[in-house]
Amino acid sequence: MPRLNPGNLHRARDLIALYPEPRSALIPILHVLQEQDGYLSEDGMAHIADLLGLAAAEVRGTASFYDMFHFEPVGKYLLAVCTNIACMLQGAYRLLEHAEERLGVSPGGTTADGLFTLEDAECLALCGDAPCVTVNWRFFGDVDLQGFDDLLDELKAGRLDGEVPSHGTLSRVDRTVGLAASQGANGSAAAGSAAAMSTGAGQGGPSGVGSHAEAARSHPHPDLDTHRSTAATASMYAAHLDGRR
Amino acid sequence: MTITDAPRIVSRRLGKPASWTLASYLADGGYQGLRAALAMTPEQIHDQVNTANILGRGGAGFEAGRKWGMLRQAQPVYLTINGDESEPATFKDHALIEGDPHQLIEGSLICAYAIGASQVFVYVRGEFPLAIERLQSALNEAYHHGAVGHAIFGSGFSVDIVVHPGAGAYICGEETALLESLEGKRGYPRIKPPFFPAALGLYGAPTIVNNVETVSNLPWVVLNSGADFAALGDGRSKGTKLLALAGHVKRPGNYELEWAKATFRDLIFDPRLGGGIRDDNELKALIPGGVSSPWLGPEQLDISLSNESIAAAGSMAGSGSVIVMDQTACVVRAAWRIVRFFHRESCGQCTPCREGGGWLEKILERIERGQGRESDLDLLMDVCDNISPGVTWPPAQTTICVLGPSMPPSVAAGIQMFRDEYLTHVREGRCPFPPDRLPLRLARV
Numbered sequence: 277m278p279r280l281n282p283g284n285l286h287r288a289r290d291l292i293a294l295y296p297e298p299r300s301a302l303i304p305i306l307h308v309l310q311e312q313d314g315y316l317s318e319d320g321m322a323h324i325a326d327l328l329g330l331a332a333a334e335v336r337g338t339a340s341f342y343d344m345f346h347f348e349p350v351g352k353y354l355l356a357v358c359t360n361i362a363c364m365l366q367g368a369y370r371l372l373e374h375a376e377e378r379l380g381v382s383p384g385g386t387t388a389d390g391l392f393t394l395e396d397a398e399c400l401a402l403c404g405d406a407p408c409v410t411v412n413w414r415f416f417g418d419v420d421l422q423g424f425d426d427l428l429d430e431l432k433a434g435r436l437d438g439e440v441p442s443h444g445t446l447s448r449v450d451r452t453v454g455l456a457a458s459q460g461a462n463g464s465a466a467a468g469s470a471a472a473m474s475t476g477a478g479q480g481g482p483s484g485v486g487s488h489a490e491a492a493r494s495h496p497h498p499d500l501d502t503h504r505s506t507a508a509t510a511s512m513y514a515a516h517l518d519g520r521r
Numbered sequence: 522m523t524i525t526d527a528p529r530i531v532s533r534r535l536g537k538p539a540s541w542t543l544a545s546y547l548a549d550g551g552y553q554g555l556r557a558a559l560a561m562t563p564e565q566i567h568d569q570v571n572t573a574n575i576l577g578r579g580g581a582g583f584e585a586g587r588k589w590g591m592l593r594q595a596q597p598v599y600l601t602i603n604g605d606e607s608e609p610a611t612f613k614d615h616a617l618i619e620g621d622p623h624q625l626i627e628g629s630l631i632c633a634y635a636i637g638a639s640q641v642f643v644y645v646r647g648e649f650p651l652a653i654e655r656l657q658s659a660l661n662e663a664y665h666h667g668a669v670g671h672a673i674f675g676s677g678f679s680v681d682i683v684v685h686p687g688a689g690a691y692i693c694g695e696e697t698a699l700l701e702s703l704e705g706k707r708g709y710p711r712i713k714p715p716f717f718p719a720a721l722g723l724y725g726a727p728t729i730v731n732n733v734e735t736v737s738n739l740p741w742v743v744l745n746s747g748a749d750f751a752a753l754g755d756g757r758s759k760g761t762k763l764l765a766l767a768g769h770v771k772r773p774g775n776y777e778l779e780w781a782k783a784t785f786r787d788l789i790f791d792p793r794l795g796g797g798i799r800d801d802n803e804l805k806a807l808i809p810g811g812v813s814s815p816w817l818g819p820e821q822l823d824i825s826l827s828n829e830s831i832a833a834a835g836s837m838a839g840s841g842s843v844i845v846m847d848q849t850a851c852v853v854r855a856a857w858r859i860v861r862f863f864h865r866e867s868c869g870q871c872t873p874c875r876e877g878g879g880w881l882e883k884i885l886e887r888i889e890r891g892q893g894r895e896s897d898l899d900l901l902m903d904v905c906d907n908i909s910p911g912v913t914w915p916p917a918q919t920t921i922c923v924l925g926p927s928m929p930p931s932v933a934a935g936i937q938m939f940r941d942e943y944l945t946h947v948r949e950g951r952c953p954f955p956p957d958r959l960p961l962r963l964a965r966v
Binding site for chain 2: 294295296297299300301302303304306307328337338339341342343344345359360361362364365366398399400401402403404405406410413414415445446447448449450451452453455456457458459498500501
């Protein structure tokens with residue numbers, strides 16, 4: 277059953293090393309687990325409890341407070357339609373109704389082919405581009421009914437795989453350095469650097485980067501420029517004051 | 522000088538190509554503020570920030586310099602940056618983190634130096650993965666640039682920054698709930714006193730929690746001066762403010778304006794700003810400072826955009842989010858959606874909020890469905906009074922935090938400003954607005 281795999285165990289230990297108290301790493305590690313399996317399994321949470329010296333109930337009790345964590349598998353794409361006030365004023369409920377009809381599920385439901393889980397979301401902070409939708413938390417703004425259909429088609433065809441990673445993937449950019457403030461001037465991992473210690477001897481590189489660089493290498497660097505969401509967020513910016521909009 | 526002539530202190534790089542990269546930031550003078558700060562004493566920076574009179578940009582509007590001055594004298598000291606922006610229709614911090622993460626890092630470092638923080642945590646809302654990726658990427662670059670970590674820019678100052686993701690909980694934007702969450706727990710707000718973060722914060726240590734926009738001002742303040750910042754704006758409302766305009770306007774978006782120099786009319790109708798009401802409709806009401814704030818009417822359009830004048834009108838500048846509703850908006854539905862949000866996001870610790878939110882939501886829903894009674898108006902006000910006695914503004918509090926007292930304003934405002942519209946719902950047994958705009962759940966009943 278799914279526990280953290282060796283690579284993710286490594287990432288979890290790196291995360292723990294970043295905090296004065298191990299438990300602070302709980303939510304970041306839960307994100308790693310959700311990235312690995314697409315949801316939080318009981319075995320995975322028990323594994324995290326062991327890592328942090330917590331009871332499994334403390335891990336589940338914390339995780340269940342947060343809306344982004346799922347305890348059952350969801351579809352390949354978690355499709356969240358914002359219906360809060362700014363989007364509602366721009367027809368979000370009509371859009372949600374359309375989404376229900378197209379997918380044949382109500383909010384919380386997953387399509388039979390396992391591709392889509394629909395959610396009725398609270399404000400996603402893209403209100404200049406209302407109504408908005410996120411897919412695995414990647415943003416798509418100014419979504420009209422036709423735009424929604426096009427989005428479904430592109431997702432099904434896999435054309436958005438570059439900018440919409442699998443469900444649970446929070447950040448495709450890992451930290452490449454441990455705690456550095458207490459390191460000696462020569463750059464080697466000093467006794468105070470828990471990051472290097474936690475991952476065992478030989479991990480601390482010459483720049484004190486330690487295993488963080490390993491973790492980063494396991495994650496190809498994503499293109500942070502060409503996201504559809506970047507275009508959608510244009511109206512979040514004051515660029516129009518320069519006459520660009 | 523026209524209303525858009527003031528310097529854009531926090532937003533000028535937004536929308537520029539690759540604005541989130543170190544190369545682009547350095548090309549625009551990036552990290553010069555930090556270098557200047559490191560040549561000053563922490564006290565000198567604190568003095569500049571006091572002179573600047575930066576009001577906290579998260580919503581409460583408390584002076585940042587005064588907050589720093591309240592730190593309990595004990596070690597260690599932590600700095601936590603609040604990037605958990607979740608107030609409905611507020612989308613300024615989202616833009617600042619995604620579009621200018623280096624400015625946030627630089628501002629955080631200046632703050633950390635001024636307060637003597639041993640570590641910085643930037644708590645970013647979990648639903649902002651691109652913001653998290655760009656911030657982490659920027660932080661990796663900043664480490665390699667020598668701007669963060671050990672002996673920053675060769676000085677004697679060392680500090681680490683950690684990007685910490687949330688996981689979906691509005692209440693974690695409340696500073697004590699944020700600290701609980703950062704400690705790996707459920708986001709339950711703490712009781713103040715004694716848990717004022719400056720005295721008893723993260724792990725019980727003195728902690729400053731500052732908003733993203735607040736610290737994003739710091740590089741400019743250090744590079745120019747507190748007096749230059751305070752020369753902008755008026756009264757307590759100094760500098761500029763990033764205003765998030767949403768709803769029924771032609772040009773929704775973020776606009777950075779000099780504070781206290783423009784009015785709601787300017788923001789909504791100026792062709793360079795909101796550009797007027799959608800379809801040239803009539804303005805019905807506006808929500809001036811996030812959905813927690815009491816509404817204003819068209820007759821209040823000439824109120825100045827400043828902390829004090831909005832407060833004097835019985836509302837608040839809050840997070841800087843302005844929601845515009847035209848005459849097609851149903852005020853019952855709007856209140857229902859706002860209350861539904863708070864009810865969903867209530868952490869459940871306090872009965873008036875947990876239960877009162879559910880009551881308000883159900884009563885508003887039945888009015889919207891056409892199944893309400895005239896007595897429901899008094900009942901709504903009575904439930905509001907139980908959550909926040911007197912239904913006054915600023916609100917009285919029966920709860921640990923202000924989430925509960927954020928529910929009554931939209932209900933009370935609707936009933937007071939649009940009593941006839943509520944009564945029409947009841948007397949005609951239906952919502953008078955077009956059914957195709959009805960929320961799905963209600964339309965199917």
